[in-house]
Amino acid sequence: MASDIPKVVPLTCHGHSRPVPHINFSSTVEDDQYYLISACKDNNPMLRDGITGDWIGTFLGHKGAVWQARLSTDANLAATAAADFSAKIWDTHTGECKHTLQHSHICRAVAFPIQPSPQVVATGGFEKKLRIFDLTRSGGSNSSSPTSATPNTDASPSAVTSYEIGPGVHGGTIKSIVWNQDYNILTTAAEDRKIRWWDLRSRHPVVEYSVEGTIGSCELNSLAVRPNDAGILTVAAGRSVYLFDGLSPGRLLKKIDFRYEVASAAVNNETSRLVTGSAEDTWARVYDVRTEEELEVQKGHHGPIWSVSFSPDGKLYGTGSEDGTIKLWKACREPYGLWR
Numbered sequence: 001m002a003s004d005i006p007k008v009v010p011l012t013c014h015g016h017s018r019p020v021p022h023i024n025f026s027s028t029v030e031d032d033q034y035y036l037i038s039a040c041k042d043n044n045p046m047l048r049d050g051i052t053g054d055w056i057g058t059f060l061g062h063k064g065a066v067w068q069a070r071l072s073t074d075a076n077l078a079a080t081a082a083a084d085f086s087a088k089i090w091d092t093h094t095g096e097c098k099h100t101l102q103h104s105h106i107c108r109a110v111a112f113p114i115q116p117s118p119q120v121v122a123t124g125g126f127e128k129k130l131r132i133f134d135l136t137r138s139g140g141s142n143s144s145s146p147t148s149a150t151p152n153t154d155a156s157p158s159a160v161t162s163y164e165i166g167p168g169v170h171g172g173t174i175k176s177i178v179w180n181q182d183y184n185i186l187t188t189a190a191e192d193r194k195i196r197w198w199d200l201r202s203r204h205p206v207v208e209y210s211v212e213g214t215i216g217s218c219e220l221n222s223l224a225v226r227p228n229d230a231g232i233l234t235v236a237a238g239r240s241v242y243l244f245d246g247l248s249p250g251r252l253l254k255k256i257d258f259r260y261e262v263a264s265a266a267v268n269n270e271t272s273r274l275v276t277g278s279a280e281d282t283w284a285r286v287y288d289v290r291t292e293e294e295l296e297v298q299k300g301h302h303g304p305i306w307s308v309s310f311s312p313d314g315k316l317y318g319t320g321s322e323d324g325t326i327k328l329w330k331a332c333r334e335p336y337g338l339w340r
Contacts, residue, residue: 010319011052011327011328012325012326012327013038013048013055013328014325015046016038016040016044016046019040019041019303019321019323019324020038020306020320020321020324020325021039021065021066021067021306022067022069022306022307023038023039023318024038024071025050025071025309025312025318026312027073027074027312029075033051034050034051034075034312034313035047035048035056035071036048036049036050037078038069039068039080039081040065040066040324041065041066042324043063043065043066044059044062045062045066045069046058046059047059047092048326050311051316057092057095059080059088059095059097061088061097061100062082062086063082064082064083065082065083066081067108067109067125068080068081068109068176070110071092072112072117072118074116074117075092076092077089077090077092077098078090078092079110080110081109081123081125082106082107085102085103085104085106086101086102086103086107087100087101087110087121087123089121101121101160103125103127105126106125106126106173107123107124107126108124108126108173108174108175109123109124109125109176110124111177112179114179115183119134119136120132120133120134121133121135122177124174128170128171128190129167129170129174130165130166130170130174130186130188130198131162131163131164132163132164133161134160165198165203166196166198166203166204169205171194172192172193173190174188175189175215175218176188176215176218177189179220180197180230180246181222181247182230182247183200184200185199185200186200187218187220187249193210193212193214193215193237194209195209195233195235195250196208196209197249197250207249209250211237211238211240212237212238213237213238213240213261214238215235215236216237216262216279217263217307218235218236219234219266219309220232220233220234221266221268221269222246222312223312223313223314226270229269230246230247231246232245232246232253234267234274235265236262236276239257240255240256240257240262241255241256241258241262241276242255243255256287256292258276260278260280261279261280262278263277263279263304263306264276264307264308264319265277265308266308266309266310266317267310268310268314271314271332273286273287273289273331273332274286275310275317277305277306277321278305282302282323284297284301284317284319284329285297285298286298286332298329300327301321301322301327302322302323303321303324304322305319305322307319308320311331314331315330315331316329316330
């Protein structure tokens with residue numbers, strides 16, 4: 001029973017002053033190191049050591065809430081999507097803003113392809129447009145220091161070439177974008193309650209799947225311990241979590257229903273563990289994916305948990321909350337075997 005589990009004390013990462021809507025781990029890089037980036041409504045995304053939670057730097061330059069933040073697989077680049085009608089690309093070593101990608105409305109989602117030194121980035125948001133930007137073709141740059149007291153306000157945006165995928169298809173704000181292991185396949189989750197898998201070659205959706213409820217999160221969960229695995233696409237929507245095969249677009253592996261609205265979810269296929277955050281309380285709940293039994297209830301946040309993510313080695317998972325903190329929890333390492 002969940003009540004029989006000893007209390008787990010997480011690492012708490014302070015520094016943000018407003019809600020944290022999204023967190024993202026990099027892949028494992030040199031010496032088994034990995035990093036964590038957090039988006040925040042205080043306008044200032046933060047980079048941290050993914051293992052210890054130690055602060056590395058803050059990217060200053062956005063003038064609106066940052067809704068989503070992602071790291072490239074090698075952790076050399078960061079991408080952020082914000083309410084100031086822009087997405088930004090950052091050098092994580094220097095803190096320099098390499099590109100500012102202007103939009104005509106709030107940018108909610110951003111994604112890199114799963115490769116080192118990515119040369120393109122995908123964005124989406126209130127415009128209901130999925131865009132691909134070519135980062136190799138730009139006519140300028142925008143920079144700010146990750147440790148400076150004030151953002152650089154007089155640099156001009158980059159003139160980066162972009163094109164739109166599937167004009168007019170999305171019926172609502174794009175809330176999340178996932179680049180699949182197959183470079184040619186992108187997944188979007190939108191407020192029209194549809195998950196779409198896109199083929200970059202045809203620029204059309206190859207599969208659409210309608211979910212029952214408002215989409216809270218949509219993430220591809222993959223582990224460094226299984227490098228040839230395409231991962232599991234985990235979607236939190238309404239009172240359910242949908243688990244899709246990361247290799248076969250639209251193939252639903254399992255749907256798990258809950259008694260509460262699920263705001264965020266992440267799965268570890270190595271240990272058959274699912275972690276959820278709710279819009280209705282402040283707890284992280286851990287389940288056995290196979291039996292759907294609730295195993296743990298982790299308490300410590302003081303607001304709803306909007307983002308959950310497993311580290312690439314599966315040893316911990318992070319939670320980002322309305323309370324402005326990030327917590328890193330030790331994950332169960334017992335090898336239960338793959339559930340699918």
